[in-house]
Amino acid sequence: MARVDWKVSGYLRVEDSLIPNTILDEDDPSGTDVVERPLRGVRVQVKASTHVNGRFNSWGTEVTGDDGYFEITQRKNEKPRKFQVLIELNDSDLSVRSKANVKERLAIYQSRSREDGPDIDLGQYVLREGSGGNVSISTQWKALTWYICKCVMTTLRNDGARSAFKRKVRVRVPANTIGGAPWARGIGNDNVYIMQDTFNLVTIIHEIMHIWNYQHNYGITNWIAAVWGDSDTTGNQENPNVAFHEGFAEYAAWELMHLIWSLPKGLPYSRHELMTRRSLSSLSMVERNWKGVVSYLRMMTAFNPAELVVGVAGDLSGEYASETGDTTGCPTGQLVTFFDVLRVFSKGGGWKTEWQVTNRSYGIRRFFRRASDILDTFSDSASQLMLDAIDPAGTVEIMDRCEDLVTDVDRNARRRMRARRAQSATGPSPSGTRRRTETIWRHPVRAKAGSPGSKKTVRRKTKKKTTRKRSTRRG
Numbered sequence: 121m122a123r124v125d126w127k128v129s130g131y132l133r134v135e136d137s138l139i140p141n142t143i144l145d146e147d148d149p150s151g152t153d154v155v156e157r158p159l160r161g162v163r164v165q166v167k168a169s170t171h172v173n174g175r176f177n178s179w180g181t182e183v184t185g186d187d188g189y190f191e192i193t194q195r196k197n198e199k200p201r202k203f204q205v206l207i208e209l210n211d212s213d214l215s216v217r218s219k220a221n222v223k224e225r226l227a228i229y230q231s232r233s234r235e236d237g238p239d240i241d242l243g244q245y246v247l248r249e250g251s252g253g254n255v256s257i258s259t260q261w262k263a264l265t266w267y268i269c270k271c272v273m274t275t276l277r278n279d280g281a282r283s284a285f286k287r288k289v290r291v292r293v294p295a296n297t298i299g300g301a302p303w304a305r306g307i308g309n310d311n312v313y314i315m316q317d318t319f320n321l322v323t324i325i326h327e328i329m330h331i332w333n334y335q336h337n338y339g340i341t342n343w344i345a346a347v348w349g350d351s352d353t354t355g356n357q358e359n360p361n362v363a364f365h366e367g368f369a370e371y372a373a374w375e376l377m378h379l380i381w382s383l384p385k386g387l388p389y390s391r392h393e394l395m396t397r398r399s400l401s402s403l404s405m406v407e408r409n410w411k412g413v414v415s416y417l418r419m420m421t422a423f424n425p426a427e428l429v430v431g432v433a434g435d436l437s438g439e440y441a442s443e444t445g446d447t448t449g450c451p452t453g454q455l456v457t458f459f460d461v462l463r464v465f466s467k468g469g470g471w472k473t474e475w476q477v478t479n480r481s482y483g484i485r486r487f488f489r490r491a492s493d494i495l496d497t498f499s500d501s502a503s504q505l506m507l508d509a510i511d512p513a514g515t516v517e518i519m520d521r522c523e524d525l526v527t528d529v530d531r532n533a534r535r536r537m538r539a540r541r542a543q544s545a546t547g548p549s550p551s552g553t554r555r556r557t558e559t560i561w562r563h564p565v566r567a568k569a570g571s572p573g574s575k576k577t578v579r580r581k582t583k584k585k586t587t588r589k590r591s592t593r594r595g
């Protein structure tokens with residue numbers, strides 16, 4: 121029988137049930153569009169059998185490209201065959217599987233009867249529960265976890281080696297662990313466990329960002345015992361380092377969701393929320409609360425800090441700060457980016473070690489001090505201003521002292537400029553105290569983020585530049 125070149129090919133995709141369509145697709149708020157994601161870097165194996173109930177032989181493996189495409193060829197006789205396609209979610213950076221130390225090959229396609237060749241084209245092949253005859257929900261979850269983790273890893277790596285994961289991350293999903301809570305285990309093995317009932321986008325990214333922190337952390341190997349002294353690390357009051365560790369993971373998850381899928385960037389909490397609803401009456405209590413840490417980090421990396429209004433405790437204001445501040449005369453634009461925040465974990469600015477998550481004094485206030493030493497765009501005065509603006513017992517808004525946002529670099533530049541103008545008697549008259557007004561970067565759609573599990577809604581930006589007087593602001 122003549123031999124021909126067989127080809128089994130397709131574009132692997134996974135049906136995304138996690139990233140809300142209502143947010144992704146403003147034209148279709150009913151969310152009926154199914155979002156499919158390409159599966160890149162997945163090892164695909166094709167097996168074939170000429171018999172109805174015969175044994176399958178491997179035709180080899182190949183890794184999918186960025187668009188999920190794979191193609192496996194074999195020179196064989198023309199007899200019709202049954203095919204099996206299996207995938208393995210494992211490479212040098214990431215593995216996703218349900219059991220430890222097992223090579224997990226997931227069946228994603230099986231011929232119903234023998235198929236004629238030589239071209240077996242699966243086309244756009246979408247993994248969803250029930251597709252291909254035998255795709256299980258856990259296979260769909262694993263594939264989706266792979267897609268999400270790869271997006272996060274690529275986004276971090278694109279910022280440079282310092283922001284990238286340093287070692288392979290192993291995600292177990294769906295996993296069964298003690299207590300039923302998702303947790304990241306950092307005893308040198310970089311494992312993350314995601315339980316069935318906590319399978320959601322925020323949890324997946326939150327957990328792998330715990331591992332990121334572990335990989336960018338100075339200190340002891342007995343990391344888990346130090347941080348997870350008790351199994352619950354999200355109590356109202358924890359040691360500052362524990363609250364920081366939890367708060368950072370949560371903050372990072374929301375920032376990455378914003379950067380990768382344009383989900384709403386989170387806003388800091390209002391004073392009302394911190395003091396009245398969460399009973400955090402002082403800065404040191406905020407520091408010991410993981411949501412408080414989230415709030416600090418969101419304020420630091422807000423699009424336009426001067427615009428934030430946190431209100432005063434006891435106000436019937438919302439859960440989050442509003443973006444209604446009068447920014448006339450204030451520096452505008454983002455001072456600190458998410459990637460700048462990652463940089464603060466590294467040595468620099470006189471700090472001789474990486475961040476020390478196991479050291480109790482490493483809370484958010486120390487993080488702010490480090491940030492102002494390490495980052496050019498975050499001055500001591502900006503750091504102090506934000507601490508004052510987050511203090512639940514205070515009344516300061518960022519716009520009240522927005523000149524403090526100006527960095528030392530800017531200050532020096534302005535000082536030099538003034539000196540030059542003073543020297544040049546014939547030059548144009550000095551333009552006085554005009555502030556830096558250029559916008560560094562603004563996102564077109566800004567929306568309020570809900571906390572995980574809460575209803576998320578997109579608030580389209582309809583607000584005109586506010587002209588309200590300050591005196592009416594606090595009513």
Ligand SMILES: [Zn+2]
Binds near residue numbers: 327
């Ligand atoms: Zn956590």
